[in-house]
Amino acid sequence: MQVDSVNINASGVAGNTYDAIVIGSGISGGWAAKELCESGLKTLVVERGRNVEHLKDYPTATKDPWQFEHRGQMTRAFLKENPLISKAAGFGDDTAHFFVKDKDHPYVQEKPFDWIRGYQVGGKSLTWGRATQRWSNFEFTAPAKYGYGIDWPIRYDDVAPWYSHVEKFIGICGNKDGIEAMPDGEFLPPFDFNCVEAHLQKKFKEHYADRHLVHARWAHLTQPAEVHLQQGRGKCQARNLCMRGCPYGGYFSSVSSTLPWAAKTGNLTVRPFSVVHSIMYDEQKGKATGVRIIDTNTQAVTEYFARVIFVNASALNSTLLLLNSVSKRFPNGLGNDSGVLGKYVAFHLYRGSVSASVEGFEDRYYYGRNPTEPILANYRNLHKQDTDYVGGFTTFLGAYRTRGADDAAETELGTAYKNALSKPGGWRTYMYMQGETIPKESNHVRLSTTGKDQWGIPQLITSVGYDDNDEKMIKDFLHESSQMLEKAGCLDISTQDNKQAPGLDIHEMGGCRMGRDPKTSMLNGWNQMHHCKNVFVTDGACMTSTGNQSPSILYMALTARAVDHAVKEMKRQNL
Amino acid sequence: MNRREALATTARLLGGTIVGSNVFLNGCKSTPEKIASFSEHDIAFLDAVGEVIIPTTPRSPGAKAARIGEFMNVMVTDCYDEHEQKIFFDGITTLKALAQQKHDTDFVSLSGDDQRALLNAVNKEAKAYANTKLHNDPEHYFTLIKQLTTLGYFTSEPGATTARTYVAVPGRFEGCIPFSDGKAWAT
Numbered sequence: 185m186q187v188d189s190v191n192i193n194a195s196g197v198a199g200n201t202y203d204a205i206v207i208g209s210g211i212s213g214g215w216a217a218k219e220l221c222e223s224g225l226k227t228l229v230v231e232r233g234r235n236v237e238h239l240k241d242y243p244t245a246t247k248d249p250w251q252f253e254h255r256g257q258m259t260r261a262f263l264k265e266n267p268l269i270s271k272a273a274g275f276g277d278d279t280a281h282f283f284v285k286d287k288d289h290p291y292v293q294e295k296p297f298d299w300i301r302g303y304q305v306g307g308k309s310l311t312w313g314r315a316t317q318r319w320s321n322f323e324f325t326a327p328a329k330y331g332y333g334i335d336w337p338i339r340y341d342d343v344a345p346w347y348s349h350v351e352k353f354i355g356i357c358g359n360k361d362g363i364e365a366m367p368d369g370e371f372l373p374p375f376d377f378n379c380v381e382a383h384l385q386k387k388f389k390e391h392y393a394d395r396h397l398v399h400a401r402w403a404h405l406t407q408p409a410e411v412h413l414q415q416g417r418g419k420c421q422a423r424n425l426c427m428r429g430c431p432y433g434g435y436f437s438s439v440s441s442t443l444p445w446a447a448k449t450g451n452l453t454v455r456p457f458s459v460v461h462s463i464m465y466d467e468q469k470g471k472a473t474g475v476r477i478i479d480t481n482t483q484a485v486t487e488y489f490a491r492v493i494f495v496n497a498s499a500l501n502s503t504l505l506l507l508n509s510v511s512k513r514f515p516n517g518l519g520n521d522s523g524v525l526g527k528y529v530a531f532h533l534y535r536g537s538v539s540a541s542v543e544g545f546e547d548r549y550y551y552g553r554n555p556t557e558p559i560l561a562n563y564r565n566l567h568k569q570d571t572d573y574v575g576g577f578t579t580f581l582g583a584y585r586t587r588g589a590d591d592a593a594e595t596e597l598g599t600a601y602k603n604a605l606s607k608p609g610g611w612r613t614y615m616y617m618q619g620e621t622i623p624k625e626s627n628h629v630r631l632s633t634t635g636k637d638q639w640g641i642p643q644l645i646t647s648v649g650y651d652d653n654d655e656k657m658i659k660d661f662l663h664e665s666s667q668m669l670e671k672a673g674c675l676d677i678s679t680q681d682n683k684q685a686p687g688l689d690i691h692e693m694g695g696c697r698m699g700r701d702p703k704t705s706m707l708n709g710w711n712q713m714h715h716c717k718n719v720f721v722t723d724g725a726c727m728t729s730t731g732n733q734s735p736s737i738l739y740m741a742l743t744a745r746a747v748d749h750a751v752k753e754m755k756r757q758n759l
Numbered sequence: 760m761n762r763r764e765a766l767a768t769t770a771r772l773l774g775g776t777i778v779g780s781n782v783f784l785n786g787c788k789s790t791p792e793k794i795a796s797f798s799e800h801d802i803a804f805l806d807a808v809g810e811v812i813i814p815t816t817p818r819s820p821g822a823k824a825a826r827i828g829e830f831m832n833v834m835v836t837d838c839y840d841e842h843e844q845k846i847f848f849d850g851i852t853t854l855k856a857l858a859q860q861k862h863d864t865d866f867v868s869l870s871g872d873d874q875r876a877l878l879n880a881v882n883k884e885a886k887a888y889a890n891t892k893l894h895n896d897p898e899h900y901f902t903l904i905k906q907l908t909t910l911g912y913f914t915s916e917p918g919a920t921t922a923r924t925y926v927a928v929p930g931r932f933e934g935c936i937p938f939s940d941g942k943a944w945a946t
Contacts, residue, residue, distance in 0.1 A: 248927060249914040249946060256914075259837040376934025422932040549938040552929035553946065587913070587923070587943045593886075597879050597905075602813045602821070605909065606922045608943035 197489060202228040202453070204750075205475055205490040207460050207505065210307025212723040212739040213496035214438025214446075215350070219747035220494070221451040225754075228488055229443075229452065230477055232459040232497075233303030236282075236310065238416075238440045242429030244278040252277050271688055272300045274311055279427045282310045292632055294647040296685035299500065299692075305456055306439035307498065308690070311427045314403045314435050315734035316356050317559060317578065318347050318367045322566050323620075323731035330565070332574045332622045332653075333528075336728045337700045337709030340367065346741035354436035354740070355412050357420075357556070358401035365576075366398075366561040366733070372406045374399035375556045379548040380583035380611045385558070387672035394563050395668070397581060400556030403436040403737075415441050422552035435555070457481050459639055462509040463493060463518050463719065471718045471759075472518070478639045492718045492750050492759055495696075496743070499724030500529070500629055503695030504644045506721070507631050519713040522703050525696055527628045529648050530730045532691035533577065533619030535681050536658045538665040540674035542583065542611040549585060549608065557582045560615070562732050564660070573656035575620030576732045579665065583613040613674060617661045620732045621686075622653055623694050648686050691735060693727035711746040718759045720746045793836055794844045801851055802828035807867045808854065809908040811874045819921035822912045830911035831904070843903065850900025854881070919945035 203225035206216045213229060220227040235241075249255060256276045263270050266286045275283055284301045291299055302308040321340040327333030344367070351370040358371035377385065377399065385397040404420040405412050412418075417433030417440055426435045433440040446452040458477040464487065466473045474489035495502045503526055509518035517525045562576035586609035595601045627648045635643035662679040669677050686692070699705025702714035711726050713719045722743040724735060731738075753759040797805075809822030809831075835847050858866035862873060869877070878901075885899035892899075912918040919925040925945035 246927075248916070248925075249919060250916045253833055254838060255910065257834075257838055260840060261837075375932055379935035382935065422929040423927070547938050548935055549944075550932070550934050551936055552926075552932035553944075554932050554934070585943070596875075597812050597882055598814050598875055599816055602816060602922065605813075605913065606819075606942055608938070 200474075200487060201489040202226045203490060203754075204228070204492045204494065205230065205488055206494045206496055207475060207502070208232075208307060208496035208498065208723065209305045209438055209443060209454065210302075210496065210498060210723070211309040211312060211438060211736050212743045213307065213494070214309060214442035215740045215743040216494040216496055216720075216722065216747055217446040217452060217454075218442040219744050220751075221446040221449040223747065223751045224449075224451065225492075225751070226451050227446070227453070228490065229454045230458040230460060230475065230488070231305050231307075231454065231456045232480060233305065233307075233456060235454070235456040236305045236429075236439050238429075238433070238444060239431060241439075242431060243281065244428045245425070245431045247278065247428075268298055269300065271298055271684075273313070273688075273690065274427045278425070279311060282427070282429075288638070290635065290637065291643050292635060292645040294645050295649040297646040297648050298685045298687040299644075299646065300687065300690045301498070301501075305443070305454060306437050309437040309736075310429055310439060312437075312736055313690075313734065314426065314555070315401065315557075315559070315580070316351070316358075316369075316403050316737040317401045317561075317733040318369055319343070319731050319733050319738055320365050320367055322365055322562075322576070323729070323733065326565065326575070327623075327729040330569055330574045333729045334697075334699045334701070334704050337698055337705075342709070343738070343741050343745065346745040347737065349744055350737060350740045352409075353411060354403055354441060355405040355408065355417075356401055356737075357399075357404050357406040359399040361396060361398045361561075363396050363398065363561045365563070365566055366396075366401075366559070366578075369401065371401070372404075372409070375402070375404070375406065375554050376550075377558060378550045378554070378583055379545050380542050380613060381558050381581070383542075383545070384581065384583065384613065384672050388560070388668060391671045392563075392668070395560060396563075397558055397560045400554075400558055402556035404555060405434055415445060417441065420555065422554065424553035424555040426555055458486075459641065460497065460505050461485070461639070461641055462505060463495075465509065465511040465513060465518060465716065467511065467513050472716055478641075480639065483639065491754060492720070494743070494747070494750075495719060495721040495725070496723045499692045499695055499727075500644060500646070502721055502723055502725040503529075503629055504631065504641075506696060506725075508642060514715075518719065519706055519715040521715050522705065524704060524706055526630050527625045527695070528623035528697050529627045529629055529646075529692060529694045530621045530623040530727070531648065531686045531693060532689040532730060532732075532735075533617060533621055533650075533654050533657060534689040534691075535617075535654075535684055536619075536661045536665075537614060537616040537680050537682070538662060538669060538677065539612060539614040539680075540669045540677040542613055542674050545611050554582075571656070571660055573653045573660070574622065575653065575657065575730075577617045577619035577657060577661055578732045578734075579615050579617055579661070581613065581615045583611055585609060585611050613669065615665045615669070617658070617665075618689075618691075618732060618734065619654070619657050619661065620730050622651065623697070623727075623729055624651070629695060646687070648692075650686065691724075691730070693724045693730050693735060696721050696725040697728045698726050699728060710749040711742055712749070717753075720750060722746045794841050795848050797828075797832040797836070802832055804828070804851065804855065804865075804867060805831050805904070807874070808878065808904060809912070811871075811878050812905055812908045813912045813918075813922075820917045822908050822918075824917050825912045825915035827908055827911050827915075830915070831907045834907055834911070842897065846897055846900050847903050850904060853900065857881070913945065 328335035420434030805828035809827035
């Protein structure tokens with residue numbers, strides 16, 4: 185497609201001009217929109233996918249299991265066409281409409297990388313995992329301290345108030361546990377442990393002074409406050425069907441919360457079906473002037489203009505569109521004097537898991553379906569490096585009763601078999617890791633010089649793989665976790681390394697990292713481009729390192745903080 | 760619970776791998792096609808087989824009321840690869856022939872006792888086979904029938920709401936309560 189000759193639509197430049205443009209409507213884009221609109225700025229959100237409206241566009245939200253023809257399984261024909269997206273966590277017949285189809289959005293895997301995407305208003309905030317622990321200072325300082333990365337330009341204290349700001353608005357359940365490696369936040373009441381989880385917490389405490397199993401910190405309204413009711417959201421009903429979209433607004437998504445809130449100000453315009461080709465740069469003014477979008481239905485190219493641009497297209501797509509934003513001043517991508525753009529991509533290590541059976545507790549059960557999981561805070565490489573690798577890991581844990589008596593398979597067919605299967609079986613428990621990986625120059629993405637997508641935009645090449653540090657961490661996690669379960673008296677302990685490709689974690693980070701030095705980073709401590717001050721990148725692309733906590737709430741906090749800075753700078757006429 | 764753990768749990772319960780789960784987790788590598796169709800007679804036959812595996816009991820209907828024959832039709836046709844379809848279709852032929860051989864009549868015309876005796880013998884054979892088969896050997900046809908019956912029944916409306924307990928909207932979560940009514944949660 186030729187984008188040199190541009191159609192500015194009938195409305196002309198003035199009609200296409202806003203105070204701010206936000207690229208992407210997912211978890212960070214929604215926050216950018218809310219904060220910008222609340223500051224009184226006329227804001228355009230461009231989203232490449234279709235519109236999704238809260239409640240109206242949740243077609244499966246209230247379906248019973250038997251209303252799915254294949255009871256949640258995908259058909260052979262679907263799997264044949266979509267082997268990649270079908271692997272995503274939570275993907276199924278009930279949620280498939282919130283994920284892309286493989287053939288629609290090709291990319292090139294130089295090394296195996298499962299790039300999981302959800303192209304619609306709300307993005308992946310509809311299907312996210314909802315874990316929302318805060319980063320600690322250990323994570324902000326570890327890369328420089330232990331020599332595996334550049335220093336973060338910010339510290340915990342810089343983001344702590346913004347964490348609070350976000351937590352209060354979106355609603356986070358949790359317990360204040362006073363753990364150094366996982367700071368407390370503004371919490372609604374936590375979800376209960378079940379009896380086995382409570383038992384394991386006690387057992388771990390007996391054997392390990394520094395290993396704290398605590399209640400989930402998760403984006404669920406256990407006790408809605410006034411601000412949540414004002415959003416039209418209600419109490420979580422413990423259905424655990426979140427990823428279909430929640431008819432109660434029980435969990436946070438852009439669609440249920442930030443976007444409608446932004447719309448109420450009267451300052452928001454959302455333009456779906458608009459894939460951003462590039463950000464335009466004006467050499468005279470020395471700043472970005474707007475975005476060039478392609479209508480995904482009509483292929484029409486349109487330009488929109490604004491004083492400030494927020495890039496929230498998701499880590500790799502933000503990187504892609506910046507790489508594609510070339511000008512005489514920036515021949516290698518917008519703001520990319522350092523050559524760092526596209527490099528230092530990292531992710532979270534999810535390969536290791538351990539499971540076991542737990543004896544007893546047969547006279548105990550639970551009521552409702554817990555949509556959250558207890559968290560074992562990181563206990564590795566905190567005050568000093570105490571392992572043969574760098575970085576740490578968070579562990580998620582859960583316990584549940586199986587369905588069907590344990591001896592059901594041994595019974596005769598008929599009434600005995602049916603009765604055995606109607607009962608619950610014994611208890612089981614599992615642990616899985618969310619580990620830090622090292623950002624490396626060699627783990628990168630770049631634009632294909634030959635392959636294009638259906639809108640003529642270069643395809644992304646991913647060249648991201650595991651390293652020796654990852655293998656050592658997995659080994660340590662499996663060893664330590666098995667030992668913990670053994671000490672807690674669990675039986676039939678088995679460990680698994682599923683060897684999944686990077687990307688399937690859906691925690692890809694970096695590509696446009698923050699840093700103190702413009703020679704080694706793209707963004708300053710305000711998520712602002714060193715070399716193009718009116719562009720802010722506040723999604724996963726900005727991450728200097730990955731830490732071991734779930735990242736989404738940090739993106740939200742960084743976004744709110746960056747908007748605050750941008751608005752102040754606009755008032756000072758610096759932007 | 761993540762999906763792999765959920766599948767592993769169900770597999771343990773059913774005493775083997777879930778057929779189709781490899782495709783589900785790893786994607787199809789071959790070019791599978793539909794190899795045959797179920798007749799109305801096949802569906803009635805599978806209803807009868809399913810009802811022997813999970814019968815009507817005083818407090819809840821059985822697999823036939825869950826329209827298990829039609830469910831197997833849908834799952835085998837839409838989700839099984841051609842390998843698994845062949846095992847399944849050959850299995851129907853084998854089971855029908857067994858009834859003819861032993862009793863000189865159709866399976867559906869047999870008394871309940873004769874149906875149970877026949878299927879329990881096949882069930883035993885399938886379990887013995889599962890214990891000795893190598894990882895890549897094909898599954899026994901009866902393992903497939905039993906799995907689909909179990910999955911289909913307990914996710915059906917009668918199975919979920921009467922044999923187990925189904926609460927669509929729990930409203931709250933209580934972590935640790937006494938277990939009293941003898942039934943598992945359906946979901």
